[in-house]
Amino acid sequence: MYCKKQCNGNIKNKVIVITGASSGIGAATARKLIQLGAKVVLAARREDQLQAMVKEMGDNSIYVKTDVSKRADVDNLIRQAISRFGHVDVLWNNAGIMPISFFDEGLVEEWDKMIDINIKGVLYGINAVLPYMLERGQGHILATSSVGGLKTSPGIGVYSGTKFAVRAIMETLREEVAQTIKVTTIYPGATQSELGHDITSPKIKALYGNLKNMPKMDEEAIANAVIYAISQPGNINVNEVVLRPLGQTR
Numbered sequence: 634m635y636c637k638k639q640c641n642g643n644i645k646n647k648v649i650v651i652t653g654a655s656s657g658i659g660a661a662t663a664r665k666l667i668q669l670g671a672k673v674v675l676a677a678r679r680e681d682q683l684q685a686m687v688k689e690m691g692d693n694s695i696y697v698k699t700d701v702s703k704r705a706d707v708d709n710l711i712r713q714a715i716s717r718f719g720h721v722d723v724l725w726n727n728a729g730i731m732p733i734s735f736f737d738e739g740l741v742e743e744w745d746k747m748i749d750i751n752i753k754g755v756l757y758g759i760n761a762v763l764p765y766m767l768e769r770g771q772g773h774i775l776a777t778s779s780v781g782g783l784k785t786s787p788g789i790g791v792y793s794g795t796k797f798a799v800r801a802i803m804e805t806l807r808e809e810v811a812q813t814i815k816v817t818t819i820y821p822g823a824t825q826s827e828l829g830h831d832i833t834s835p836k837i838k839a840l841y842g843n844l845k846n847m848p849k850m851d852e853e854a855i856a857n858a859v860i861y862a863i864s865q866p867g868n869i870n871v872n873e874v875v876l877r878p879l880g881q882t883r
């Protein structure tokens with residue numbers, strides 16, 4: 634509601650590229666942004682999901698099938714966005730996976746995937762868009778870290794490590810480009826989404842049995858935070874937003 638009334642002016646016609654837009658937090662935010670008059674470029678790997686979203690969202694949206702762990706795909710994403718809409722105002726590096734496990738389970742291939750998607754994906758996004766934004770003299774880069782990027786606990790070491798890395802990368806970026814480019818890092822707590830669908834660890838699955846009833850936010854809560862950051866006046870740079878559902882202690 635807040636944003637329907639007050640954010641429209643600063644969102645309308647902005648060209649916003651979202652990675653991880655095929656489900657969860659990214660998809661919910663894309664839908665809200667379209668309603669506020671943005672032009673939205675959806676990126677993820679599942680083409681069927683993206684196609685259905687563009688059909689639903691209309692002419693102000695396109696999708697670009699993108700694997701953020703592939704540098705060429707991310708470069709292509711930014712090129713396609715500029716080609717369709719003329720420029721890019723905002724890139725939100727949101728794609729991420731969370732196949733968590735304990736170290737003694739040795740699920741090294743899953744560690745590699747988290748590093749490639751959660752860290753390198755963010756770096757490739759920054760690399761693809763930053764020279765363009767600096768030349769244009771404006772722009773906004775966001776990334777999704779996690780409360781796991783502020784605190785860790787047993788069983789989330791590698792995921793948490795990737796999200797600490799996102800925090801370090803984004804804070805350094807902010808310091809380097811603070812004269813010209815807005816930089817925002819979002820730190821969500823537990824949120825409804827498909828995250829964790831790829832967990833294979835027996836230890837974590839046993840643990841999740843106990844966590845089933847943990848409090849979770851709707852994706853909309855994160856969408857509102859992202860819209861708050863994007864809709865600020867030109868001289869306001871919202872750097873960090875941390876959100877947890879009431880009842881989440883960690």
Ligand SMILES: NC(=O)c1ccc[n+]([C@@H]2O[C@H](COP(=O)([O-])OP(=O)(O)OC[C@H]3O[C@@H](n4cnc5c(N)ncnc54)[C@H](OP(=O)(O)O)[C@@H]3O)[C@@H](O)[C@H]2O)c1
Binds near residue numbers: 657727728731
């Ligand atoms: N839900 C939570 O509790 C929570 C809490 C803190 C932080 N987060 C962070 O929020 C972000 C969004 O997650 P979510 O909760 O919305 O989960 P989700 O529903 O699983 O969404 C993850 C998105 O990332 C995309 N993705 C995964 N690998 C990709 C790749 N290689 N290339 C491009 N896109 C890829 C997925 O699309 P495809 O599979 O189609 O590629 C999907 O659109 C993640 O960075 C996650 O770590 C979530």
